[in-house]
Amino acid sequence: MFTNPLLDGLQFAKEPVPFIITIFGATGDLTRRKLIPALFSLFLKGNISQFKIVGFARRTWTGETFRDEAHQMIAGGAFASVPEAQKKAFLEKLDYVSSTFDDPEGYKRLAQLVKGWEGRLFYLSTPPDEYEAIIKNLGAQNLNQSVPGYSRIIVEKPFGRDLASAKELNEILASVFDENQIYRIDHYLGKETVQNILVLRFGNGIFEPLWNNRYIDHIQITVAESLGVGTRGNYYEKSGAMRDMVQNHIFQLMTLLTMEPPNDLSPDTIRTEKVKVLKSLRPITFKDVKTYTVRGQYGPGIVQGQSVKGYLEEDGVNPDSHTETFVALKIFLDTWRWEGVPIFIRTGKSLGRRVSEVAVSFKEPPLHIFNNRGSDTKNNTLVIHIQPEEGVTFNVNAKIPGYTTQVRPVSMDFAYGNAFGESTPEAYERLLLDALVGDSTLYTRRDEIETSWAFITRILQGWAEDPAPLPQYRAGSSGPEEAKALLSSVNQKWRKL
Amino acid sequence: MKRYADPQAVEHQLRKIQQEISPNEARTNLFNLVVYVSDQDDRLLMEALNYLHGKRPARVIVIRKNHGGVTHTDVTARCVPDENDKVLCIQEIVIFSGDDKAGEVPETWAPLLIREIPVFVWWLDSLDQAPVPQLFDDVADRCFIDTAFCDHPQGFLKELAKRSCELKTPLSDFSWVRIGPLQKLAANFFNTQEMRPHLHNLAGITLQGGLPSEALLFFQWFRVKMNWQGESDLSATEWHYTQDGKPVVLKHLAPKALNRGFTLTFETQDGHKLELKDSGEGYAKASGPALNYSSIFKMPTTGEALLQEIDKNSSDRLFLEAVENL
Numbered sequence: 167m168f169t170n171p172l173l174d175g176l177q178f179a180k181e182p183v184p185f186i187i188t189i190f191g192a193t194g195d196l197t198r199r200k201l202i203p204a205l206f207s208l209f210l211k212g213n214i215s216q217f218k219i220v221g222f223a224r225r226t227w228t229g230e231t232f233r234d235e236a237h238q239m240i241a242g243g244a245f246a247s248v249p250e251a252q253k254k255a256f257l258e259k260l261d262y263v264s265s266t267f268d269d270p271e272g273y274k275r276l277a278q279l280v281k282g283w284e285g286r287l288f289y290l291s292t293p294p295d296e297y298e299a300i301i302k303n304l305g306a307q308n309l310n311q312s313v314p315g316y317s318r319i320i321v322e323k324p325f326g327r328d329l330a331s332a333k334e335l336n337e338i339l340a341s342v343f344d345e346n347q348i349y350r351i352d353h354y355l356g357k358e359t360v361q362n363i364l365v366l367r368f369g370n371g372i373f374e375p376l377w378n379n380r381y382i383d384h385i386q387i388t389v390a391e392s393l394g395v396g397t398r399g400n401y402y403e404k405s406g407a408m409r410d411m412v413q414n415h416i417f418q419l420m421t422l423l424t425m426e427p428p429n430d431l432s433p434d435t436i437r438t439e440k441v442k443v444l445k446s447l448r449p450i451t452f453k454d455v456k457t458y459t460v461r462g463q464y465g466p467g468i469v470q471g472q473s474v475k476g477y478l479e480e481d482g483v484n485p486d487s488h489t490e491t492f493v494a495l496k497i498f499l500d501t502w503r504w505e506g507v508p509i510f511i512r513t514g515k516s517l518g519r520r521v522s523e524v525a526v527s528f529k530e531p532p533l534h535i536f537n538n539r540g541s542d543t544k545n546n547t548l549v550i551h552i553q554p555e556e557g558v559t560f561n562v563n564a565k566i567p568g569y570t571t572q573v574r575p576v577s578m579d580f581a582y583g584n585a586f587g588e589s590t591p592e593a594y595e596r597l598l599l600d601a602l603v604g605d606s607t608l609y610t611r612r613d614e615i616e617t618s619w620a621f622i623t624r625i626l627q628g629w630a631e632d633p634a635p636l637p638q639y640r641a642g643s644s645g646p647e648e649a650k651a652l653l654s655s656v657n658q659k660w661r662k663l
Numbered sequence: 664m665k666r667y668a669d670p671q672a673v674e675h676q677l678r679k680i681q682q683e684i685s686p687n688e689a690r691t692n693l694f695n696l697v698v699y700v701s702d703q704d705d706r707l708l709m710e711a712l713n714y715l716h717g718k719r720p721a722r723v724i725v726i727r728k729n730h731g732g733v734t735h736t737d738v739t740a741r742c743v744p745d746e747n748d749k750v751l752c753i754q755e756i757v758i759f760s761g762d763d764k765a766g767e768v769p770e771t772w773a774p775l776l777i778r779e780i781p782v783f784v785w786w787l788d789s790l791d792q793a794p795v796p797q798l799f800d801d802v803a804d805r806c807f808i809d810t811a812f813c814d815h816p817q818g819f820l821k822e823l824a825k826r827s828c829e830l831k832t833p834l835s836d837f838s839w840v841r842i843g844p845l846q847k848l849a850a851n852f853f854n855t856q857e858m859r860p861h862l863h864n865l866a867g868i869t870l871q872g873g874l875p876s877e878a879l880l881f882f883q884w885f886r887v888k889m890n891w892q893g894e895s896d897l898s899a900t901e902w903h904y905t906q907d908g909k910p911v912v913l914k915h916l917a918p919k920a921l922n923r924g925f926t927l928t929f930e931t932q933d934g935h936k937l938e939l940k941d942s943g944e945g946y947a948k949a950s951g952p953a954l955n956y957s958s959i960f961k962m963p964t965t966g967e968a969l970l971q972e973i974d975k976n977s978s979d980r981l982f983l984e985a986v987e988n989l
Binding site: 184216 | 844846847848849850851853854855856859860862863885888889890942944945946949956957958959960961980981984
């Protein structure tokens with residue numbers, strides 16, 4: 167067995183072996199907006215060189231059509247100034263298989279294309295109801311075999327819609343692929359700021375000693391969107407804010423924020439710590455659902471200066487719909503570290519502003535010696551901004567210059583865009599590269615999925631028993647009034663959007 | 664007593680200029696960059712600062728060597744608003760070093776540095792007889808040089824390696840930064856199971872193109888990684904080593920800037936010829952027995968190289984390894 171000592175110590179040691187990636191559902195929106203641009207970007211940065219991309223979809227395209235379409239996908243935006251010769255060199259690596267997802271003939275043609283490549287990656291970018299046929303056909307053609315090289319599969323969300331369906335999908339996958347071949351993608355984990363949570367916590371000595379119930383008062387996690395459901399009414403009716411955002415993205419943020427320090431950065435060490443957090447979630451039972459959760463639906467209103475429809479008037483939405491477009495939760499982790507620290511979560515559509523952030527609010531000083539002097543001291547808060555601008559802010563109290571001791575909060579700001587200049591890489595670039603080199607740290611493990619669904623499903627069942635109409639909130643507002651009550655226990659308010 | 668640069672006056676002027684350009688809040692400077700450049704040729708400096716503009720807020724102190732006359736200082740700033748309407752500025756303090764060369768000693772410019780942020784010194788001039796990095800040991804966190812500005816890069820680096828224990832300031836060589844894409848190309852080229860045996864069975868490598876400093880560092884990196892034995896020759900364009908007792912010959916032909924094209928040829932002990940060739944259109948062609956693919960090849964510009972080094976905490980371990988084994 168010969169080694170390659172040249173790779174040792176190079177910063178770009180994440181170089182995958184020659185690989186072929188098959189994108190199922192290659193004519194879809196995800197391929198157009200994310201996958202092809204991400205692969206092209208990796209190619210331009212020199213992270214990948216020996217590879218082939220195969221589009222696999224129903225549409226009767228040829229390899230040439232796929233290349234023409236892909237050319238459009240990399241024509242504008244950041245790629246507008248890339249020389250045509252480089253685009254051509256990339257497009258030469260594209261091919262296409264036109265087939266339905268349940269036709270074995272298509273997979274036989276795919277098997278021919280795949281032959282001889284050391285790495286074989288299959289990307290499921292189709293609606294979930296196609297997953298089973300694809301997985302079984304890959305198995306039938308032995309495309310799941312990892313010898314020689316490797317065979318891996320990336321599965322897009324939604325990963326189930328409750329515990330039972332998630333388990334069923336896991337079973338189907340496990341019948342063909344081993345767990346270490348399965349990469350369940352949550353693009354939130356590919357974002358720089360989300361990964362920076364671990365660096366911030368475990369790469370700095372100052373935070374970890376304070377990261378517990380002795381010093382932290384409460385945590386707020388907000389993922390607010392200003393857009394409504396738009397043309398996705400049909401999809402959203404079956405999903406809702408809880409399934410669409412909380413079970414995956416927000417729980418990823420929450421686990422990274424609250425997990426115990428891992429011994430190392432190996433995928434399983436980190437994921438095991440995350441699962442421990444999920445297992446420590448205090449269950450919200452039927453009778454507690456109204457105390458710890460708030461749902462809402464946006465009505466008509468004004469968002470970003472423009473009048474918009476209410477959810478029930480959106481295309482594809484049932485006028486009697488009980489689907490929540492807003493959810494707020496108050497949760498607790500039953501661990502030594504977090505006992506008694508409430509974690510408040512809110513997410514919704516058609517809110518006043520697009521904001522994703524985590525705010526860790528520290529306890530007040532034991533004695534308020536400045537508060538009787540017309541001062542306005544606030545809890546110190548560490549805010550990790552994820553969208554729209556990635557960065558970190560730490561709010562502290564400072565003296566206002568002058569003869570009196572007046573105090574007011576000021577912020578220490580770190581913005582990724584300005585500290586590091588160029589924009590951060592697209593989440594899909596990082597995640598695809600990780601899958602190609604076999605690093606599953608930023609992918610979700612089976613037990614992680616099932617443990618989070620176990621918690622969420624209990625709440626969904628509680629909601630299903632409640633026939634009352636959902637509280638409405640004006641589009642463009644901060645959400646339903648009822649959500650404010652959740653924070654009364656800590657005598658705090660939601661952070662401004 | 665002469666005053667070459669008045670820190671208070673400089674700060675006042677900078678504040679005034681920034682206010683005039685934009686009344687909005689400015690982003691905090693991230694580092695100091697002190698550049699030594701010949702007054703006669705500032706082309707690379709201008710290119711680098713243009714690239715840095717809008718990417719990193721910084722204080723840049725330019726020492727214009729050999730300006731002649733009386734040493735004096737000039738202050739300016741260029742700012743651009745970011746998406747949150749805060750401005751990113753490059754504050755430029757230019758010290759024209761006169762006949763007395765007073766502008767060249769750190770004592771003149773050190774009081775103008777912003778404290779608590781890193782100080783990078785970039786020697787953008789001939790390295791022959793240059794006091795780098797020893798002159799800056801007390802003030803700089805890192806020094807940037809380019810051994811392309813050296814008549815004998817191998818001699819300069821060997822001397823540097825000898826003194827490495829006494830020197831406290833880490834050093835980066837832009838010639839090394841520029842060969843990064845070539846290293847990557849070569850490392851990837853030999854990364855498949857089929858190609859790895861060839862890597863361990865090489866009889867020779869020929870690099871056509873590249874400056875002498877780039878060829879030297881590339882071959883030195885390759886040799887150290889492959890653990891080839893032998894002594895380097897100080898003036899050579901050809902190096903002879905052995906691998907498990909078999910000779911390996913490294914040749915540098917047709918020197919010219921790497922970004923003007925190159926061909927890297929590998930010959931194996933059993934006569935196979937493998938090639939990496941710059942297409943001249945932003946990618947390189949790899950060819951050999953049962954091998955044919957294209958890979959992106961882009962040399963960093965001076966600005967990109969500068970930014971890349973500024974964002975690093977220390978010298979590249981591989982660079983140090985290569986230099987120590989010269």
